Amino acid sequence: MMITHYIFDFNGTMIFDSELQRQAWSKMLAQTFNHQMTETDFQTQIAGRNNSYTFDHYANQPLSADETADLSARKEQIYRDICLQRPDKFRLVPGLTEFLDQVKTAGYSMNIATASEKVNVDFFFDQLGLNRWFDHDKVVINDGGLPGKPAPDMFLAALANVQGDPTTTAIFEDSPSGIQAANQAQVAKTVLVVEPNAPTPMMPKTSHIDDQISTYQGLFARLSQ
Structure with missing residues (x-):
């Protein structure tokens, strides 16, 4: 089936920033909760989740809106500072610029659905x-x-x-929770984006994945047939 709508997660899907996210979250959890982050922590309690969920989990109780907002602001400032220090990592995934140009030229629709907060999305659009x-x-x-x-x-x-x-949509995701969300949205294709040399995402056995990529090069031709 021809795909004419393209919906992207952002972090780990449009930029390979898992190393930057791990660094930011590790620093934040150590400072705030005296918790040494593990890879299982990152995959199950952080990747693809919103900040409120993650902070409630490590606080072992629901936090107030003000507490969550303060913690989120601190964590995201750490993350943005790291991004600006790492231009080698803070860039679009290989082949994505050409892919997005092809989708736009074809007149198909595109959008982003991200667990990132507004200040980060503004930062991404600007940078x-x-x-x-x-x-x-x-x-x-x-x-x-x-x-x-x-x-x-x-x-x-x-x-x-x-x-x-x-029925004519492809969703691009990198996290277990994101793949589950894409499956529940019942779209035509669910595409797993995997960063080279990064830990393999720990997907639930029930997850359905139509395609797995590490680059967007050549993908438009496959999806638009």
């Missing part, structure tokens, strides 16, 4: 020039208005914002 392909106002972010992944709500909202149809 990476995402407005070349995406309408910032239509991007679905972690603002507390929708259930986070693995619920499908963020993807469905991102798709609705560009008048998309799940």
